Amino acid sequence: MKYQPLGSNDCALSTLRDFVELHGVKLNRGFCVGRSGVIESVRCIGGFVKKRDLDISQLQNGMVELLRIPAKTTFSLETILQFLDAESFHSQDVEKLTETSSKVKELFSECCRIPVISAHASETLLLIIYFIIFSGLERSGYMLPSPISHYLNGVLLTTEIESPYSDVFVWKESTDVAPFAQYGFASIHLIFNALSEFSAVNFGSKHCERTISALMASISSRCLEIPHEEHKGSDDFYVNTTLVPVLDYVNHDNKHVNAHFDIDRNTSDVILVLDMELYDQKEEVFEVFISYSPVDEIVHFEKTYGFSPQPEENRTSFMNLCFDKRFSALQDFDIFLFYKWFSIKPCLQFILRDGRVYINDTLKQFAELLLPYVADPQGERQSCFTYNPNNYTTFSQFTSRARGTSEDRFLEDCRSLARESEIGPSEIIGLPQLAWTCHLDAEGEDFARLxxxxxxKVLFGSDELYSRAIDTFQRQLRLYMNWRLDVLQELKRQQPAKSSANLAAHELYVIQQYYQQLDQDLPVFWTDVENYENLELADCPLPPPLKYSSYAFKPSDERQQPPVSEELLTKYPEEEFLQYASFFMENT
Ligand SMILES: C[S@@+](CC[C@H](N)C(=O)[O-])C[C@H]1O[C@@H](n2cnc3c(N)ncnc32)[C@H](O)[C@@H]1O
Known part of the structure; x- marks a missing residue:
């Protein structure tokens, strides 16, 4: 990538100087920062190497050290606590910093008690909260430890990226939140609103929404997972989500990776090393690239970093296409309620390769997605599953059996537990699956709550049910995709925020390409690609279940649904009770 120097008054240069001169960061003399050409639409800084200046005197195993950042100059939950410890304030006004420190601790615990925040707590979110508090307090006249102030003002508040976090403050419910809730946008919006309200109360309206959004965006995109030894000399490592100044100017490119970061086991410094075998020998000045993630999954990249790697020939990328739960015409029952009870992520993984898209049918989660499409062996309904809306009665019966007391005692508690879990915002229910009966034979004599x-195991033990379920699934998928195409086309006209438009464009591409392949009779499943076993396919995980999916299951009126006796729900009450007995002893 072409190197362009930064303007002499660019704050990145003075920030870099501060970190070298004041906070112990060491640079190889061949390393510099400049404007990167990886993206044109925003000011994008990158790390570069000038070959003629590169100090290779310490070359080790083909690696040259480019950067060394002392652990005390990085920002993780661990090091921030050290910054807040009065004994670490050597060169600054101890009294003022002690005052800051106690205010930070007070506000931090107050913010963590906000229910939306505690429900979504992660290391990254906690770092965001710390920096929102640092920023609010500095504006209100408090003094900050100088590395924190330099990093906040010189890096975090000047980063330009185009992720959902950067435009959350302009989001509209109908164009940005609802159409992308399944990708976690509803959670982002809730968190943003909670943090904005917290900031307004504590720092006044001047601490505006743009600052919250900017900090959410830059911190989410700059966090690295830094390894640490379990104990000195151990081969076991744990990782801390950490902001590492200067190293975080380095951009991502899995195809042109030429460097990686690590920890120096003797000093705990974070180091960036250049692999001398991997850099472009011809260029006098070249960009340093690391890998933010070994697999290029579009939604993860767009959400976290505001870009996604360009597809290239012979390179595979992925798109985890999550289902919009506003689509309800899938089956003769609520399919998302089914997935919720069975802890199945409503997400279809596409593999993108050489201009084509394929459903990744090698994943176990793909088979899970097919379960509700297994046909009823009696041929009476579409699915072999039936739902019991009064499932709480089973919960109270099992509880009373497990605890040896009367069933009535538990009926109300079990009713609200089951009901709240069903209508709650989480994508999984987390209770024993006792709501759906699976019908197993044509005579109607074998059925169980599996x-x-x-x-x-039982349904897909043979190929027959599996391939029939795939056919039904594909038919329903077409209905879904037609509906979703309309949603996405309509969205274009309504001008959503930039990051929503980007994600919509990716999804449109995948759906349209899928249709084109169907029309041209080309394979749409990965296992139908010729020679697919010999093509390398990275493991790309599906996203975790959402804590807030904004999906609203509407329970039917109970009075119209008289409780069904247990004999009609399962042939195996004893086995099912024993399977979950310990749950009912402790949880209901
Ligand atoms: C850790 S920061 C890297 C430094 C950043 N470019 C800056 O200006 O400070 C990560 C951000 O850099 C940008 N970035 C990194 N690699 C990129 C790439 N290959 N293409 C486009 N943007 C990239 C994205 O905005 C991403 O969110």
Whole structure:
């Protein structure tokens, strides 16, 4: 990538100087920062190497050290606590910093008690909260430890990226939140609103929403997982989510990776090393690239970093296409309620390769997605599963059996537990699967409330049910995709925020390409690609279940649904009770 020097008054240069001169960061004399050409639409800084200046005197195993950042100059939950410890204030006004420190601690615990925040707590979110508090307090006249102030003002508040976090403050419910809730946008919006309200109360309206959004965006995009030894000399490592000044100017490119970061086990410094075998030998000045993630999954990249790697020939990328739960015409029951009870992520993984898209049918989660499409062996309904809206009665019966007391005692508690779990915002229910009966034979004599693993084993033990379920699934998928195409086309006209438009464009591409392949009779499943076993396919995980999916299951009126006796729900009450007995002893 072409190197362009930064303007002499660019704050990145003075910030870099501060970190070298004041905070112990060491640079190889061949390393510099400049404007990167990886993206044109925003000011994008990158790390570069000038070959003629590179100091290779310490070359080790083909690696040259480019950067060394002392652990005390990085920002993780661990080091921030050290910054807040009065004994670490050597060169600054101890009294003022002690005052800051106690205010930070007070506000931090107050913010963590906000229910939306505690429900979504992660290391990254906690770092965001710290820096929002630092920024609010500095504006209100408090003094900050100088590395924190330099990093906040010189890096975090000047970063330009185009992720959902950077435009959350202009989001509209109908164009940005609802159409992308399944990708976690509803959670981002809730968190943003909670943090904005917290800031307004504590720092006044001047601490505006743009600052909250900017800090959410830059911190989410700059966090690295830094390894640490479990104990001195150990081969076991744990990782801390950490902001590492200067190293975080380095951009991502899996194809042109020429460097990686690590920890110096003797000093705990974070180091960036250049692999001398991997850099472009011809260029006098070249960009340093690391890998933010070994697999290029579009939604993860767009959400976290505001870009996604360009597809290239012979390179595979992925798109985890999550289903919009506003689509309800899938089956003769609520399919998302089914997935919720069975802890199945409503997400279809596409593989993108050489201009084509394929459903990744090698994943176990793909088979899980097919379960509700297994046909009823009696041929009476579409699915072999039936739902019991009064499932709480089973919960109270099992509880009373487990605890040896009367069933009535638990009926109300079990009713609200089951009901709240069903209508709650989380994408999984987390209770024993006792709401759905799986019908197993054509005579109607074998039926049971199996969990996900049992269903996979029993239903997909032979290929027949599996391939029939795929056919039904594909038909329903077409309905979904037609509906979603309309949503996405309509969205274009309504001008959503930039990051929403970007994600919509990716999804449109995948759906349209899928249709084109169907029309041209080309394979749409990965296992139908010729020679697919010999093509390398990285493991790309599906996203975790959402804590807030904004999906609203509407329970039917109970009075119209008289409780069904247990004999009609399962042939195996004893086995099912024993399977979950310990749960009912402790949880209901
Ligand atoms: C850790 S920062 C890297 C430094 C950043 N470019 C800056 O200006 O400070 C990560 C951000 O850099 C940008 N970036 C990194 N690699 C990129 C790439 N290959 N293409 C486009 N943007 C990239 C994205 O905005 C991303 O969120």
């Amino acid at each position: 969990n996900k693993e049992q269903c996979l």
